[in-house]
Amino acid sequence: MNAGLSNIMLFCRRKYQLRLHTKDKRGSALAENIKKSIIIMEKKNNKISNGVNLLYFKILQLLDKIRGFVIKCIVKPERSGEHIDKSKLRKKEDNKMTTDEKKEVKTKIVKRSEDFSRWYLDVIAVADLADHAPVKGCMVIKPYGYAIWENIQKVLDGVLKATGHKNAYFPVFIPESFLKREAEHVEGFSPELAVVTHAGGKKLEENLVVRPTSETIIYSSFAKWIHSWRDLPLLINQWCNVVRWEMRPRFFLRTTEFLWQEGHTAHATHAEAQAEATKMIEVYQRFMEDYLAIPVVMGTKSEAEKFAGALRTLTIEGLMQDKKALQCGTSHDLGQNFAKAFSIKFLDKDGSEQYVWQTSWGVSTRLIGALIMVHGDDNGIIIPPRIAPTHVAIVPIWKNDEEKLRTTEVARKLAAAISNLSVVIDDRDLRPVHRYYEWERKGVPLRVEVGPRDVENSQAVLVRRDTGEKVTVSQNELAARIAEMLENIQQNLYNRAKHFLEENTHDAKTWDEFREIVKHQGGFIRAEWCGSAECEAKIKETTKATVRCIPFKEDEKHGICVHCGKASHYRVFFAPSY
Numbered sequence: 290m291n292a293g294l295s296n297i298m299l300f301c302r303r304k305y306q307l308r309l310h311t312k313d314k315r316g317s318a319l320a321e322n323i324k325k326s327i328i329i330m331e332k333k334n335n336k337i338s339n340g341v342n343l344l345y346f347k348i349l350q351l352l353d354k355i356r357g358f359v360i361k362c363i364v365k366p367e368r369s370g371e372h373i374d375k376s377k378l379r380k381k382e383d384n385k386m387t388t389d390e391k392k393e394v395k396t397k398i399v400k401r402s403e404d405f406s407r408w409y410l411d412v413i414a415v416a417d418l419a420d421h422a423p424v425k426g427c428m429v430i431k432p433y434g435y436a437i438w439e440n441i442q443k444v445l446d447g448v449l450k451a452t453g454h455k456n457a458y459f460p461v462f463i464p465e466s467f468l469k470r471e472a473e474h475v476e477g478f479s480p481e482l483a484v485v486t487h488a489g490g491k492k493l494e495e496n497l498v499v500r501p502t503s504e505t506i507i508y509s510s511f512a513k514w515i516h517s518w519r520d521l522p523l524l525i526n527q528w529c530n531v532v533r534w535e536m537r538p539r540f541f542l543r544t545t546e547f548l549w550q551e552g553h554t555a556h557a558t559h560a561e562a563q564a565e566a567t568k569m570i571e572v573y574q575r576f577m578e579d580y581l582a583i584p585v586v587m588g589t590k591s592e593a594e595k596f597a598g599a600l601r602t603l604t605i606e607g608l609m610q611d612k613k614a615l616q617c618g619t620s621h622d623l624g625q626n627f628a629k630a631f632s633i634k635f636l637d638k639d640g641s642e643q644y645v646w647q648t649s650w651g652v653s654t655r656l657i658g659a660l661i662m663v664h665g666d667d668n669g670i671i672i673p674p675r676i677a678p679t680h681v682a683i684v685p686i687w688k689n690d691e692e693k694l695r696t697t698e699v700a701r702k703l704a705a706a707i708s709n710l711s712v713v714i715d716d717r718d719l720r721p722v723h724r725y726y727e728w729e730r731k732g733v734p735l736r737v738e739v740g741p742r743d744v745e746n747s748q749a750v751l752v753r754r755d756t757g758e759k760v761t762v763s764q765n766e767l768a769a770r771i772a773e774m775l776e777n778i779q780q781n782l783y784n785r786a787k788h789f790l791e792e793n794t795h796d797a798k799t800w801d802e803f804r805e806i807v808k809h810q811g812g813f814i815r816a817e818w819c820g821s822a823e824c825e826a827k828i829k830e831t832t833k834a835t836v837r838c839i840p841f842k843e844d845e846k847h848g849i850c851v852h853c854g855k856a857s858h859y860r861v862f863f864a865p866s867y
């Protein structure tokens with residue numbers, strides 16, 4: 290019976306005929322009675338849309354009485370005349386979608402300008418990216434969301450291997466004592482740790498921490514693997530999940546468990562480790578810009594914002610459409626902190642025993658959050674072609690069976706011509722407009738429409754997701770035009786985001802200016818800063834803006850701190866952030 294419920298909703302909303310297939314005579318008689326009751330109710334409810342819920346529940350009550358008799362519940366459009374041309378009916382439906390229906394599809398997404406946070410959750414829901422999990426703070430990544438992550442992994446994994454890193458896997462359970470060996474490190478994590486105290490039916494002798502990051506467990510292995518300068522550099526990467534207990538969870542941005550890659554390297558000299566840390570943040574920057582089409586600002590974190598246990602943290606920061614910054618990836622110069630805590634030593638060329646110098650770096654499923662918030666619009670998400678699970682959705686359009694045959698056949702031919710891309714043919718028995726919206730909400734970069742007239746004229750209509758622009762192209766040129774257009778979409782998304790970032794980066798010379806910008810404009814604020822943690826904390830307290838990064842390329846000359854007026858040492862990017 291449940292399978293029919295959505296159909297009954299339709300029945301209430303629009304004038305439809307209800308057909309119940311029943312098992313026997315008694316069922317048929319009951320069904321007849323119910324149909325009569327429904328017609329009476331419908332007549333009473335002239336303004337059906339207002340009475341939908343009431344009517345709906347009454348129908349449910351009635352249907353409940355014949356539970357067991359109903360085999361199938363079919364709903365068909367009600368026809369008034371003796372003979373209605375099917376194709377005309379279809380055309381009418383396609384073109385004249387009622388205002389109510391349009392709303393039904395559209396209102397599932399709140400406008401960005403109305404409520405950005407709500408919009409973010411709405412687009413994730415309608416694009417079918419993720420779902421809530423039974424444990425608060427965790428998320429289920431649904432197939433379409435996971436497909437985006439797989440593409441991120443594929444590209445990035447290739448880059449990491451090409452830069453000399455090898456993948457390995459380390460256990461999810463870390464002895465609690467390991468975390469305590471590096472004091473600052475454990476302090477940075479302590480409230481977020483999930484700890485296993487019981488296993489195998491008894492209390493454990495030593496508690497096990499579910500990995501919040503793997504420095505400690507990986508470096509205990511490094512201590513065994515590294516003996517001489519010949520073992521260096523050691524360049525390891527791991528793709529895994531990590532757990533950091535999250536009090537204010539948000540899909541993809543902050544979840545108790547998330548997926549990421551963490552790189553861990555050991556080097557003979559500090560200079561080499563520093564070069565590695567810089568190289569990897571630049572790898573991330575290029576990946577963000579070339580694949581996710583997200584421009585970022587890059588630089589060093591302040592002492593207050595750096596990774597606990599690192600000498601220096603490098604970061605890339607993106608600007609979301611609500612003008613808040615999002616840290617997209619970090620790379621740490623760990624110095625010898627962990628080497629000393631885990632006794633990772635090597636014999637140098639001169640025979641002396643030395644501690645190694647280390648780095649770690651990572652990006653996570655948070656990148657999917659960045660992608661949504663940088664490119665999405667009021668119709669849903671937009672996925673840059675180079676990372677999109679589906680590049681092209683082909684939608685054949687028909688009014689009758691014969692046309693369906695012809696248009697789907699052409700659709701298949703076109704799909705074969707672009708088999709180098711990821712293509713979906715959507716020939717479901719849904720009205721075209723519903724199919725259009727679905728691919729739009731899922732952010733598929735290009736849609737191809739093939740109607741009967743297009744078949745006759747050997748053409749097809751291309752619709753860009755980023756601009757909504759429609760072009761009619763000949764079927765012979767389709768493959769070339771699609772390739773060209775996907776490149777163009779990729780570039781346009783980047784340019785658009787770059788323009789947004791530049792438009793929303795402001796210089797503040799005085800504290801008044803600073804506060805005005807935070808209050809009325811938002812975005813990145815470039816300003817002089819003395820470098821004091823106390824000053825930074827006060828700025829955060831009054832404006833919520835934090836030091837996002839100290840750019841690598843520094844001006845030589847500095848003025849005075851925008852907040853305290855003391856001599857400045859840095860010109861930094863401030864912003865409120867996620």
Ligand SMILES: [Zn+2]
Binds near residue numbers: 855
């Ligand atoms: Zn200051």
